[in-house]
Amino acid sequence: MSNGRNTWRLPVLLSIVVALMLGIVPLPAAVEAFRPDWVALTLIYWAMTLPRSYSVGTAWIVGIVVDAAHGTLLGQHALALCFVIYVTVKFHLQLRVFPLSQMTATVFALLALYQFLLFWINGVAGLHTDAVTYWGPVVSGTLIWPLLSMLFAGIRYRVRSDA
Amino acid sequence: MAAVKSDNQHRAPNAPALGLRFLLLASLSITLLVIDNRENYLDGIRKAIGASVHPLRVVVDAPISTWRWIVEASASRNDLQLENSRLEAERLLTQARLQKYAALEAENARLRALLEATPHGSERIRVSEIMSVSANPFRHVIVVDKGSRDGVFDGQAMVDASGVVGQVIDVGLLSSQGILISDPDHALPVEVNRNGLRTIAVGSGDFARLELPFLPNNADIAEGDLLVTSGLGGAFPAGYPVAVVESVTRDPKEPFASVTATPAAALNQVREVMLIWPGEPEGNADNGDSEAAESGTGGNAGPAAAESTDE
Numbered sequence: 001m002s003n004g005r006n007t008w009r010l011p012v013l014l015s016i017v018v019a020l021m022l023g024i025v026p027l028p029a030a031v032e033a034f035r036p037d038w039v040a041l042t043l044i045y046w047a048m049t050l051p052r053s054y055s056v057g058t059a060w061i062v063g064i065v066v067d068a069a070h071g072t073l074l075g076q077h078a079l080a081l082c083f084v085i086y087v088t089v090k091f092h093l094q095l096r097v098f099p100l101s102q103m104t105a106t107v108f109a110l111l112a113l114y115q116f117l118l119f120w121i122n123g124v125a126g127l128h129t130d131a132v133t134y135w136g137p138v139v140s141g142t143l144i145w146p147l148l149s150m151l152f153a154g155i156r157y158r159v160r161s162d163a
Numbered sequence: 164m165a166a167v168k169s170d171n172q173h174r175a176p177n178a179p180a181l182g183l184r185f186l187l188l189a190s191l192s193i194t195l196l197v198i199d200n201r202e203n204y205l206d207g208i209r210k211a212i213g214a215s216v217h218p219l220r221v222v223v224d225a226p227i228s229t230w231r232w233i234v235e236a237s238a239s240r241n242d243l244q245l246e247n248s249r250l251e252a253e254r255l256l257t258q259a260r261l262q263k264y265a266a267l268e269a270e271n272a273r274l275r276a277l278l279e280a281t282p283h284g285s286e287r288i289r290v291s292e293i294m295s296v297s298a299n300p301f302r303h304v305i306v307v308d309k310g311s312r313d314g315v316f317d318g319q320a321m322v323d324a325s326g327v328v329g330q331v332i333d334v335g336l337l338s339s340q341g342i343l344i345s346d347p348d349h350a351l352p353v354e355v356n357r358n359g360l361r362t363i364a365v366g367s368g369d370f371a372r373l374e375l376p377f378l379p380n381n382a383d384i385a386e387g388d389l390l391v392t393s394g395l396g397g398a399f400p401a402g403y404p405v406a407v408v409e410s411v412t413r414d415p416k417e418p419f420a421s422v423t424a425t426p427a428a429a430l431n432q433v434r435e436v437m438l439i440w441p442g443e444p445e446g447n448a449d450n451g452d453s454e455a456a457e458s459g460t461g462g463n464a465g466p467a468a469a470e471s472t473d474e
Contacts, residue, residue, distance in 0.1 A: 021223050024295050060188045068212035071304040075195030086185040125200045129301040
């Protein structure tokens with residue numbers, strides 16, 4: 001197991017770092033509203049496939065880094081990611097056996113929950129923002145999920161056959 | 164925990180442990196949120212984590228700066244010559260304007276001396292490049308490539324060629340974060356250039372619009388008025404253009420007129436900003452205060468100062 005964990009560590013960490021980088025790439029204003037939340041998608045995937053190594057603790061640390069990188073309230077993304085990953089890990093056995101369409105629908109619900117938490121924390125902190133704009137990342141994230149999960153499945157296949 | 168269950172990878176994680184861990188982390192996040200929203204004890208932590216993200220920013224910025232370098236390096240001779248002559252013409256024009264400005268500055272200092280008012284200090288300006296913009300559409304935050312190593316300080320004003328861009332909110336070692344004047348969380352004390360009417364310009368969340376929510380219906384303000392920084396908050400040096408009034412709607416039923424303005428700086432197009440070091444950084448706050456006391460006869464000076472110290 002400890003050996004298995006070590007083979008996984010590098011690809012998972014690398015994917016999280018790439019997700020963080022995709023989150024800070026400057027985009028044109030028109031596309032900006034539809035930037036998928038790469039970090040949330042990546043964490044959901046790994047929490048679903050390797051829930052014993054990557055769950056709420058990882059999500060919290062990554063969330064704090066996201067908060068520092070984006071200048072949001074410290075703890076905002078940490079709390080939202082933590083909650084979404086908690087739900088994911090709770091239901092990871094069901095999620096794994098879902099067909100792709102059903103899994104995508106669940107990811108839609110998880111992303112909507114995530115954005116709702118961010119919206120809610122902003123509201124409590126007194127940063128009132130337009131609620132409609134929160135839907136952009138949810139829609140784009142759901143659309144990108146099938147491709148992303150196939151990509152990650154390919155990576156898993158490679159790592160497993162190498163190990 | 165790992166040792167006990169190391170034989171079965173596909174077993175569900177220990178449910179109570181997961182719930183407990185989640186509860187602990189959630190309460191920790193909420194504590195952080197409350198502290199971060201009210202106080203600024205966490206600046207050190209933020210700075211440390213921000214510094215660890217710096218390499219990521221550099222990597223993300225690398226392809227963009229490389230592309231710009233390639234474009235510059237492969238520009239044709241003709242294009243370069245055209246650009247060169249255009250810049251030459253622009254430089255001449257600017258210099259001519261500067262000559263007039265030098266005379267005006269001298270005259271202004273002389274007149275202020277006559278009135279026994281404190282002279283406007285000079286300021287040091289340094290160009291810095293924008294490394295990234297916030298991915299969060301509700302926070303208009305940019306990251307620039309100068310940090311505490313270059314002497315950047317908290318609350319420092321950022322301007323571009325045509326007007327005020329924002330101010331520094333978080334200084335890291337090599338980079339710092341700045342908030343744009345269009346952020347819904349940002350308020351800036353301004354005055355109407357035409358008649359010195361003081362008010363506050365609040366960000367709207369839209370790059371092309373500022374709101375002036377505290378003007379009474381009978382305020383002397385009209386479309387096309389230029390708003391400049393009043394310097395009363397102490398953060399911004401006085402006299403930089405901020406925005407041009409776009410629309411004034413006076414509804415007799417409402418206590419305040421609804422006034423919107425278009426920022427003078429192209430907030431979502433800038434690549435470089437200029438950081439301003441006012442003449443004496445220590446004396447700056449005193450200067451602002453004494454100016455406020457000097458001209459603080461109107462009712463607006465109080466709220467203006469309060470609003471800007473809130474930032």
